[in-house]
Each structure stands twice: as C-alpha cells, then as structure tokens.
Amino acid sequence: NAGVTQTPKFQVLKTGQSMTLQCAQDMNHNSMYWYRQDPGMGLRLIYYSASEGTTDKGEVPNGYNVSRLNKREFSLRLESAAPSQTSVYFCASKPSDRAYNEQFFGPGTRLTVL
C-alpha cells in the first residue's frame, strides 16, 4: 500500500497562475482533508470531504476549491495563485469522520508563489 500520495512534490508559480494539487489514498478511507502548514503556525484545515460526494470548508478556504473525484482522490485547486498561498500543503485521510480516527498524511507539496 502506498498510503496517501501527493503530486507534485514541489511547484513554483507566478502570481495569477492556476494549478491543481492531486491527492490519492489506497486505504479505502471515507474522509479526506487538505491542510496548509506555514512557519510559526500549526497545520490549518483548508477543505475536507467527510465522504465521497461531499466537501466542506475548513478554517482557511478562501482562494481554494476542491473536488472529491471519487473515493480515492481529492484535489485542491488554486484558481489565481497569490504569494500568500506560498506554503506546504498536506493531504490527509482517515477511515471515517469519527473524531477518534487517526489521520494519515501524504508527503506534502511545497508551493512557492512569486
């Protein structure tokens, strides 16, 4: 099992460009999440998908959109990148939306917006 995979690992964008970060999990998990991690701040939830076919906003959703393509895949789109979106992005999944479930994280995407 690969667990949670993310592509790309690194990306540099210019302000105003768009891109999609891809995430896939092979653990048959129902719930998936997108976080960003910035220096001096904890991971912050951008969007989540409690189950296939549903998505909801997290703490910092502005400037992002998501698609739960199927049970395995959950993508994050930046329509018009801004320097404030320079960050490390982590995708995570867990078996269900029960509070006691552990989250499993992907290796992250390091994004720089110039």
Place this chain on the structure above:
Amino acid sequence: RKEVEQDPGPFNVPEGATVAFNCTYSNSASQSFFWYRQDCRKEPKLLMSVYSSGNEDGRFTAQLNRASQYISLLIRDSKLSDSATYLCVVNEGTGNQFYFGTGTSLTVIP
C-alpha cells in the same frame, strides 16, 4: 485566541533524559486528542492518541486533564531518534475539524 497552544521550545536534552511537553486547548467541548510527530520536511505521523485515563506506549506517556484543558506528553530515556517536532492535535467533536498546535521542537544531544 488560538485553539491549541504549545511551547515551541526548542528543548535540547541529553540522551537518557526525561522531557515533558504540555499543550492547552480552548474549547471545553473538545472530544479527542492526539500527539503527532513531524520530522524535518516530512509529514506528521501519529505518535499516540490521548485517552481520558491516560495512556502509555513504551517510553511515551500521554495525559489528559479536562478540568484544566491541557494535554501532556512525557518521554523517558530520550533517544537521538526522538529528535523531531511534536504536534498537539485536538478534535472538537465534529470528527473533521482538527486543530493543530504549532509544535514543540525537541533535539536529543549525544
């Protein structure tokens, strides 16, 4: 006010030492609690869940104090391989809204 607060450290301790980290949370309705470990430039990985009665896993002991709204992690007999950032994570009961502390940096020195 932050949902979860941790002392960022750094904590620099010699091998074999015992070190403790604390974390406070603001929402008294929080339901589940975790400690994650994050190595430099890597993803977070679960170290242990924190149960109301406290729990131990080898050299690691986690405690929860609901009355004072804090969580602790005790590491005994520190190893060089314990050097990492330790993240306190709280779920407020919805199942999906997890709040992360900024992490406490630990370096174990030979």
